Amino acid sequence: MSDYRQSSPIGRVQLAELTRRVIAADPDVRLEVLDAMTGAVLGDTPRCTPADVATAAARARAAQPAWAARPVADRAAVLLRFHDLVLQRQDEVLDLIQRENGKARRHAFEEIMDVCMVSRYYAHTAADYLKPERRQGAQLALTQVWELHHPKGLVGVISPWNYPLTLGISDALPAIVAGNAVLTKPDQQTPFAALWAVRLLEEAGLPAGLVQVVTGSGAELGSAIIEQSDFLMFTGSTAVGRTVAAQAGRQLIDCSMELGGKNALLILDDADVDKAVDGCVRACFSNTGQLCISIERIYVPATMWDEFTSRFAAAARSMKLSPALDYSADMGSLINQRQLETVTRHVGDATAKGARVLAGGQPRPELGPFFYEPTILTDVRPDMMVYAQETFGPLVSLYRVDSEEEAIERANDSEYGLNFSVWTGDPARGRRVAAQLQAGTVNVNDAYAAAWGSIDAPMGGMKASGIGRRHGEHGILKYTEAQTIAVERLLPVGNPSRVNPARYARAMTFALRALRRLPGVK
Structure with a gap:
């Protein structure tokens, strides 16, 4: 130290x-x-x-x-x-x-x-x-x-x-x-x-x-x-x-x-497993999971379940945790005792109710007082705190799905809608799925940085994840404060005092019908 x-x-x-x-x-x-x-x-x-x-x-x-x-x-x-x-x-x-x-x-x-x-x-x-x-x-x-x-x-x-x-x-x-x-x-x-x-x-x-x-x-x-x-x-x-x-x-x-967010990542059945694993490590454990737009839920096709889960767990276990002030560490510390207790409580509640730990699950006090291992859970059920509550730490839950439609439905089944992610070998399919997700930003084949770093586009949340947008x-x-200044020339807007109101109404009716047909007039 x-x-x-x-x-x-x-x-x-x-x-x-x-x-x-x-x-x-x-x-x-x-x-x-x-x-x-x-x-x-x-x-x-x-x-x-x-x-x-x-x-x-x-x-x-x-x-x-x-x-x-x-x-x-x-x-x-x-x-x-x-x-x-x-x-x-x-x-x-x-x-x-x-x-x-x-x-x-x-x-x-x-x-x-x-x-x-x-x-x-x-x-x-x-x-x-x-x-x-x-x-x-x-x-x-x-x-x-x-x-x-x-x-x-x-x-x-x-x-x-x-x-x-x-x-x-x-x-x-x-x-x-x-x-x-x-x-x-x-x-x-x-x-x-x-x-x-x-x-x-x-x-x-x-x-x-x-x-x-x-x-x-x-x-x-x-x-x-x-x-x-x-x-x-x-x-x-x-x-x-x-x-x-x-x-x-x-x-x-x-x-x-x-x-807040309880962000979801969808792996489609045509995704490259190696790229998806790398993306999920970044999505879940960047900033020690203390990232509003990090991923806490991953939906995996049944056909890819065994291969993906084993590779993802191995990748998480191989991450280097360190307090070093250089670029050698893959992940650092949580910020304080409160965050450490939240992660510990969510893991303890889930495992006590039957969830399985595929990787991590333990604090690392020998590195520093608030270090916690990157942790992956499966067999998570709705009665567990981690199912719907935001953890805000290096903790992610994996869910097996049988179809793209099921993954979309389950991802949207949340009060939050901040940042989601989709992994696929077909970018057009990724865009189609992304458009069905209820989140302010959706990254296709990226964890979070593609949308966040695209400063020309708006960034913010749907549902309980916020109001308004930053960027762009x-x-x-x-x-x-927007201000409108309108300068009227020649004729006033409205019925001129010297024109019969009925005649004015007939003339304006004719004009409105004509304008309706005029291209370029809004």
């Missing part, structure tokens, strides 16, 4: 410097942040209060008008410089992400990729999305109409611990380039990666104070953030999401939320 601790260039002094940008009336009241790999104290942050949230919001709002007045190209340039700084300084934040969250470095690097792709995408597309658009007028050539998009003002972002950098800053990037200020609260267990990102944004040219970070618990600060915001972006559990949506509704502000035009326009 000592070699691991000494290998990181991020020390307590650097972490203390990051927390100095947090507004706190009493900076001596602190919250400890644990190193997920060891359970030791990594650092601490101020324990902000609702009054601190109000102060931070006021400072962000004060900086917002001047930022919104700058050309979109200037705002986009900041995102591109930020993109370059993240790549240049990635080793700093990779160490931070691993130590805050416990994930393997290969999975931490996915956060670097995400932040850079989001920065680049919105830097290059924001001007197009935000420019005034001509719309068809009520009286065609006589009515000139424009659609404008103004920044909301102050965007609140509440993010979880499982992707400290990605979820700590990526949702803020389109809000920033759209001209908003941001008030963000990272999870109290993983505050440092988000603070690091804000520091880099300011180095890239973002005005100081435009993005404010408050640190503390969601229970203490969440309501205050919602009260201060003009829009809220929330990522977290469905249970908390329902409360957040109700609070936002009372404030009459819009919100976008990515929530949805991911930036949601942070704006």
Whole structure:
């Protein structure tokens, strides 16, 4: 453990410097942040209060008008410089992400990729999305109409611990380039990666104070953030999401939320078994299974059952677990004791009721306090917790099916619909099956990254897995207020005062029938 601790260039002094940008009336009241790999104290942050949230919001709002007045190209340039700084300084934040969250470095690097792709995408597309658009007028050539998009003002972002950098800053990037200020609260267990990102944004040219970070618990600060915001972006559990949506509704502000999932993977009977096994390892055990879009249910054709299950179990057993701050580990640690207890409870409940463990099933305390083996269950029944509840750990259940139709039906038999996956040798068949699945994203012959990394397309959940979308035009326009400006020329819309109403109605009836037949008229 000592070699691991000494290998990181991020020390307590650097972490203390990051927390100095947090507004706190009493900076001596602190919250400890644990190193997920060891359970030791990594650092601490101020324990902000609702009054601190109000102060931070006021400072962000004060900086917002001047930022919104700058050309979109200037705002986009900041995102591109930020993109370059993240790549240049990635080793700093990779160490931070691993130590805050416990994930393997290969999975931490996915956060670097995400932040850079989001920065680049919105830097290059924001001007197009935000420019005034001509719309068809009520009286065609006589009515000139424009659609404008103004920044909301102050965007609140509440993010979880499982992707400290990605979820700590990526949702803020389109809000920033759209001209908003941001008030963000990272999870109290993983505050440092988000603070690091804000520091880099300011180095890239973002005005100081435009993005404010408050640190503390969601229970203490969440309501205050919602009260201060003009829009809220929330990522977290469905249970908390329902409360957040109700609070936002009372404030009459819009919100976008990515929530829980019990994601399904379907292996079709023409799939390549080797590719499916590799894909399932990635789908189930990336980020130690602490991934909203990871897979917790796999449906396997009866004709492939024996071959697939034996190969998948062997692949899981061969994975290397390690706390190393390098790329040698296949999987890292869970974040805390609570997550370890959840995984242990789900496995214990299932095995006590007759489920079989094909691989894993045990904690690994010799590696670190929160390590748990990648685990595969079969013979899982509806009376077991793991059947329908989200585990959020390295645990997956396998189910035998006799047909494609059965697999689709069982995959859709869930209150959740976030991210599903289909494996097949026929991409056209994969698309057809994917279109029948009730999930916001479906990856064909990929675990999750194909849809997530396609920033030009919307990403979000159906059913109890969320509302709204990130990425693409949805991911930036949601942070704006749409405004319609209509300029009428010559004749007013409606019955002119000097025209007999009955004659006007007859004339308009004739005109509407004519327009119905005119190509190109909406």
